[in-house]
Amino acid sequence: MFPFVFKIENKKMLFIGGGKVAERKILSLFSFSKPFIKIVAPQITKTLKNLCNDNKIEWKKETFVQKKEFLSFDYIFICTDKREINEKAADFFISFQKEINICDNKEKSTFFMPAVTKFENAMLAVTTSGSDPAYAKKIKNLIEKTLSE
Ligand SMILES: C[C@@]1(CC(=O)O)c2cc3[nH]c(cc4nc(cc5[nH]c(cc(n2)[C@H]1CCC(=O)O)[C@@](C)(CC(=O)O)[C@@H]5CCC(=O)O)C(CC(=O)O)=C4CCC(=O)O)c(CCC(=O)O)c3CC(=O)O
Ligand SMILES: NC(=O)C1=CN([C@@H]2O[C@H](COP(=O)(O)OP(=O)(O)OC[C@H]3O[C@@H](n4cnc5c(N)ncnc54)[C@H](O)[C@@H]3O)[C@@H](O)[C@H]2O)C=CC1
Known part of the structure; x- marks a missing residue:
């Protein structure tokens, strides 16, 4: 990957x-x-x-x-x-x-959607390669919140 x-x-x-x-x-x-x-x-x-x-x-x-x-x-x-x-x-x-x-078969998927967000000059994508999508979302939200403070 x-x-x-x-x-x-x-x-x-x-x-x-x-x-x-x-x-x-x-x-x-x-x-x-x-x-x-x-x-x-x-x-x-x-x-x-x-x-x-x-x-x-x-x-x-x-x-x-x-x-x-x-x-x-x-x-x-x-x-x-x-x-x-x-x-x-x-x-x-x-x-x-x-x-x-x-959406329900990470083994057969050839690509995944990461948890994403956009900043003025950068973008952030977090992935766990399918092992824990909710965790990817959590990390994205945490970084997003930290950078916007
Ligand atoms: C493999 C992948 C394939 C793909 O879809 O690309 C996949 C698969 C599955 N997701 C499942 C569940 C959930 N997915 C989310 C959320 C997101 N899922 C996303 C991506 C991906 N999900 C890919 C891997 C990416 C990676 O790991 O990095 C995100 C990051 C991006 C997006 O989808 O845009 C987006 C967050 C976006 C954001 O908010 O930023 C939540 C949380 C929520 O919805 O709040 C839950 C409930 C979790 C819980 O309750 O624990 C299930 C079980 C379904 C069932 O039980 O039936 C499967 C199927 C399986 O595991 O086989
Ligand atoms: N990848 C991820 O992040 C997640 C994946 N899932 C998985 O995704 C699946 C779908 O979830 P939702 O979108 O919430 O379901 P939903 O019930 O909202 O939507 C299902 C869609 O499939 C369509 N459909 C059904 N049979 C079809 C056919 N033969 N041809 C074309 N379209 C057809 C329906 O018309 C509808 O548009 C869930 O069963 C679950 O396994 C669930 C949560 C997160």
Whole structure:
């Protein structure tokens, strides 16, 4: 594992599932940059619907099925509340060497979302590589608080 910093401005990101976890990740991405984001899910949160209405993201209102068109995305975030669906989707994208982040499967994920925050001239990302995400959040909050004092 290595904590690279990627330019994501013109990248295409696919979200499978648009619930609370997807919403948190999308807001986190948007607080740094403006990638192209498309969600495939039968239902999405109110906040995500608002982003759609403002043309900030796109929403395909359907359950996920494996399609070649999804292979044009650079990063795939798999965040449904159904473990078997997540796993099947993950295997599909892995077979095409895609970068994938799965909300409930750190073993199969090829990248993780760190706990992040932004300062005027710096950004902070804390990760435990999946071993304790709540701890990553705690350290981030602690450093954020200390630096803003
Ligand atoms: C592997 C990873 C994959 C990924 O999602 O990228 C992953 C996986 C899982 N998280 C779980 C639980 C929680 N995750 C959070 C919070 C965050 N989780 C984030 C990242 C990651 N989470 C990646 C590893 C990153 C790392 O370790 O460094 C953060 C840092 C970034 C973000 O998501 O934006 C964000 C904080 C953002 C912030 O506020 O700054 C909280 C706390 C809370 O929500 O307040 C809880 C409740 C914890 C508790 O209660 O103990 C579960 C169990 C689910 C279940 O039980 O069903 C799994 C699944 C598993 O472990 O397999
Ligand atoms: N990575 C992390 O930080 C965390 C991960 N989790 C995991 O994330 C999972 C999802 O959590 P929430 O977002 O809170 O759930 P949620 O219930 O809010 O959202 C689930 C989303 O999946 C969609 N969905 C369901 N079946 C689908 C299908 N076949 N195709 C496409 N979309 C489908 C739903 O329409 C909805 O948009 C949890 O089950 C848990 O395992 C939970 C907490 C933190």
